[in-house]
Amino acid sequence: MKQELIDFPLRVMFKPFSSFWDLKYDNKGSIRASIIIIALTIIALILQKQFAGFLVNYTDPRLINSLQDIVTVVVPFLLWVVANWSITTLMDGEGKFTEIVKVTAYSLTPLVIVYVPLTFISRYMAQEETAFYYLMLSIASLWFVWLLFVGIMTVHQYTVLKTIVTMLLTVIVMGIIVFLGALVLSMLYQIYDFLYNIYRELLFRT
Amino acid sequence: MRIKKFVTAIVLASVLFSTALLEAVHAGTPYEAYNYNYWEEAVASPAAFVPSRAVSGQDLGIGPFVEPNDMVIGHDGSIYVADTGNKRIVVINAQWEVERIIDSAPGIGEFGTISGIFVDADGDLYIADSGLSKLIVLSKTGEVRLVIDKPQSDIIAAGFKFTPTKVAVDEAKRMYVVANGVFEGIMQFDADGSFLGYIGTNEVKRDYYEIFWRLFSTKEQRSQMVLFIPTEFSNLDIDHKGFVYATNIDLNSLTPIKRLNPSGEDVLKRYGYFEVRGDIRYRTSVGPSIFVDIKYLGDGLYSALDSNQGKVFTYDAEGNLLFIYGMLANQAGTFKTPVAIEYDGENQLVLDRAKGNINVFKPTKFGKLVLQASRLHYNGYSEEAVPIWQQVLDLNSNYDIAYIGIGRSLVLAKQNEEAIFYFKQGMERDQYSVAYKRYRREEMKEQFSTIMTTIVILVIVTAGLMIWRKLRRNRRKAAVSHSVGRDQAL
Numbered sequence: 047m048k049q050e051l052i053d054f055p056l057r058v059m060f061k062p063f064s065s066f067w068d069l070k071y072d073n074k075g076s077i078r079a080s081i082i083i084i085a086l087t088i089i090a091l092i093l094q095k096q097f098a099g100f101l102v103n104y105t106d107p108r109l110i111n112s113l114q115d116i117v118t119v120v121v122p123f124l125l126w127v128v129a130n131w132s133i134t135t136l137m138d139g140e141g142k143f144t145e146i147v148k149v150t151a152y153s154l155t156p157l158v159i160v161y162v163p164l165t166f167i168s169r170y171m172a173q174e175e176t177a178f179y180y181l182m183l184s185i186a187s188l189w190f191v192w193l194l195f196v197g198i199m200t201v202h203q204y205t206v207l208k209t210i211v212t213m214l215l216t217v218i219v220m221g222i223i224v225f226l227g228a229l230v231l232s233m234l235y236q237i238y239d240f241l242y243n244i245y246r247e248l249l250f251r252t
Numbered sequence: 253m254r255i256k257k258f259v260t261a262i263v264l265a266s267v268l269f270s271t272a273l274l275e276a277v278h279a280g281t282p283y284e285a286y287n288y289n290y291w292e293e294a295v296a297s298p299a300a301f302v303p304s305r306a307v308s309g310q311d312l313g314i315g316p317f318v319e320p321n322d323m324v325i326g327h328d329g330s331i332y333v334a335d336t337g338n339k340r341i342v343v344i345n346a347q348w349e350v351e352r353i354i355d356s357a358p359g360i361g362e363f364g365t366i367s368g369i370f371v372d373a374d375g376d377l378y379i380a381d382s383g384l385s386k387l388i389v390l391s392k393t394g395e396v397r398l399v400i401d402k403p404q405s406d407i408i409a410a411g412f413k414f415t416p417t418k419v420a421v422d423e424a425k426r427m428y429v430v431a432n433g434v435f436e437g438i439m440q441f442d443a444d445g446s447f448l449g450y451i452g453t454n455e456v457k458r459d460y461y462e463i464f465w466r467l468f469s470t471k472e473q474r475s476q477m478v479l480f481i482p483t484e485f486s487n488l489d490i491d492h493k494g495f496v497y498a499t500n501i502d503l504n505s506l507t508p509i510k511r512l513n514p515s516g517e518d519v520l521k522r523y524g525y526f527e528v529r530g531d532i533r534y535r536t537s538v539g540p541s542i543f544v545d546i547k548y549l550g551d552g553l554y555s556a557l558d559s560n561q562g563k564v565f566t567y568d569a570e571g572n573l574l575f576i577y578g579m580l581a582n583q584a585g586t587f588k589t590p591v592a593i594e595y596d597g598e599n600q601l602v603l604d605r606a607k608g609n610i611n612v613f614k615p616t617k618f619g620k621l622v623l624q625a626s627r628l629h630y631n632g633y634s635e636e637a638v639p640i641w642q643q644v645l646d647l648n649s650n651y652d653i654a655y656i657g658i659g660r661s662l663v664l665a666k667q668n669e670e671a672i673f674y675f676k677q678g679m680e681r682d683q684y685s686v687a688y689k690r691y692r693r694e695e696m697k698e699q700f701s702t703i704m705t706t707i708v709i710l711v712i713v714t715a716g717l718m719i720w721r722k723l724r725r726n727r728r729k730a731a732v733s734h735s736v737g738r739d740q741a742l
Contacts, residue, residue: 101681101688141504170692173685 050079054154061190062193069152070145073080077144080151087154088119090161099168102176106196122220126150129219133212139202149197160186282586283563283579285512290525290652290679292532298648300566300575300619301600303585308609312350314342317608322418323592323601326371331594333610334366334379341379346596355678357388357396368487372425380416380429387429387441400427403439403447418487422494430485430498437516438485438498445549451516454483454500470482491548495519499543499556499626505529508543509556509567522571525679530558530565531576541565542725547593547600551627555593555600555650556705562587564600564613568626575619576676578602618647625657634661663687668694 054075059105068074092115095105127150131143141149160182168179199209285299309317318337318574325331329346339362340355354377356362364383367624371377375392389398403414415432416439422428425443428451437450466474483502490496496512497520499548504528526532530541541558548554552569562580579586588606595601600613615623621644628637638661641654648654655678662671668691675684696703 100676101685172689172692173682 050074050076051082054079055083055152058152058193059159059189060157062196063200065152066149066197069148069197070141070201075148075152077147079240080148083151083154083158084119088116088160089150090158090165091115091119094161097169098165099171101171101173102168102179123150125223126216129146129223130212130216133215133219134198134202137208137212139204139212141198141201145201146198149201150194153193153197156186156189156193160189279643281577282581283577285575285577287533287575287651288526288573288646289650292526294533295650297575297650298618299577299616300622301564301613301615303611304599304614305612306584306607306609307348307612308393308607310340312342312344314347314350314353316469317342318606321366321591321592322368323603323610324369324371325594325596325601326375327373328375329401329596330609331596331601332369332371332377334369336366339363339366341377343367354394356389357390358394359396360384360386360388360399367416368430370419370421372421373423376421376425378419378421378427380419382415382417382432384551385414385416387414387419387427398445400441400445403441405447405449407436407449408447418485420488420490420496422490422496426492426494428488428490428496430488432484435484438488438496438512447464450515452485452496452510452512453501453516453520454485454505486543487545489546489548489554491552491554492550493529497546497548497554497682499546501544503540504543509546509554516656520571520619521569524570524572526573528567528571528573530556530563531561534561544590545592547595549595549623549632553623553630555595557590557593557602559590562590564593564602569630570654574626574653575623577613586612587611618644621647622651622653625654629657634664637661652680654678656680656683659683659687663690666690 054065058069065074092110092112095110095164098105124192127143127146130146130150130178131141134141134146163178164182164186168176171179195209195213198204198213199206202209202212204212281299281302283299285297286294287297287469289295290431309315315338317333317335320333321336322334323331330351331344331346331615333344335342339356340353341363342353343351357379363379364381364385366379367382368380369378376397377390377392379388379390381388385401387398387400388396391397398726400416403412413433416429417432418430420428426448426508427441427443427445429439429441431439434450435453437453440448440451442448445583462477466477469477483500483505485498486501488496491511494514498512500508500510502508506529507518507520507522508530509520509528510518513519520528522528525661530543539560541556541563542560543556544559545557546554549566553566553574553591555564555566559562563576563578565573566575572707578590580588582588587602587604589604590602591605592603593600594603595712598615600615602611602613604611621640625637625640625644628640634657638658641657644651644654645658655674659671659674659678659680660683661676662668663686668687671687671689672684675681675687
């Protein structure tokens, strides 16, 4: 557990190419660790919203909702994974579903590593130093995107260009999935409404 | 026993009725007082001004006011009402008695349509008569001192018709005139009536959507489109420094209130949480605030009258919204068509054109305290303002400006830790940062020895550990190599 949850993510951060290679061919990393990393990301985000310093915290304390924070991480994660898997299946990607899950989850490590201490430090910052806070946040995000990029490239054995195209397509597909989901939901609701109306009609007919 | 019951009943009844009476006395305002908090939500607040009386023409015994258009209070406390429909100006003294009625000017005759009036420090009365197209200045004794009917200048077109609607005068007797059909800004006249120029043009905003469509439209279509012309000013007032407070009625403008310096630049401070534009939240069917009058209250404070919703917005010198009162309705203390607002040093007076009366609003304890504290703060007496802000907070614990006011005074008194708390309550980040930096530096200075000791100890311990580990590893390696050597040997 220590190996897959601490050593391996740290190696992923600094040597993404070889680590993701090991993830694919050496079966490094685990789904269990991935779930823990996602949970840690959620916790880091919640902590940031709740405890970041006054000067950088623009969240309305009355609107903090941890359940919503969980949804805002988990839903895009699942969407990304499913969309990426769908796209890469069509585009000769070699990655398996579990590999995509693991790669995406392990890419989140920099967010966890940066957010938690930064939240703590931000409490001791003055206005001029908040630039540093935002710089670190951007670095963490870019780092995450970089890891995700390398990971997707490695597990699918893609070229650079193909990886970029795939990632953009994945984002589009995420949108399509959301759209279809909304469509299906509204259709289901209408069917339910229709049946319910028939039921009521029968009820009052006697 | 029965008598006892009877007495108790009477006592209880009297208590009941007296409280009922008390409640009737303290009956709320016809409008709901509110203010906006940091999150731009309208939250309930104590009323700052409550209606105290409404005075109509009948009450004064001079027949009803007919479509009165403007009102001004002179330096001696008398109230001048431009009773436009009756073609007269009514002067009311501070005891609410009619002092005199001005219905004509010597050499000019009857007034046409009096749109705006102003009284300067010497008691000279300035009348903007849009019906006669004249600006008439009457001295205190009633003689015509000056008439402006055709301003002469190279920058005024030949066929220009001068239709003054509002006028204000500064201490040097320079006249600032808002005129109909003038888009260049406010007309400025010298004391002897010569035209000086325009100040404070309202800028035309570019509408990129319109520009885009203009690219694809034919000349005929383009000629039918709306012309982009700057909006006109609606009213103005002068502060003690001779700066002009002006309102315009551009619906989409974020700066409907301007403070123009002598060279015509807008120098209004807008350091509050949001724009100085009246209501920041409104129904789209109702629309934003439309300011028709503005009154400078002294010490950087000003009240602006919104005719769209019949509200009066009062701001301080830094653009913080202090309080809001008023509404459109039929009850006493509400408006139908408010046109002018005045301030007599304590009460605020609002002239209603449709109702033909003057509504007098007197400040509540809350309103008085807020104004007093703001005035002290403006004049640099931050420390003296603190106990007043504390009282304000007792009445309204949501009053952010009070927290910030206290915080500022605490910073000056070098009580940074307390100041941090107050700035956080008032959601004032810049000031918070200043106070926090000072507090942090003090703490660092104070705790310097502790911090350094901890760091030194930590360094020594870590170094010691590393050395110890290295030594142990070396020893083990030596042992392993020794054993390996022995195994090989065996």
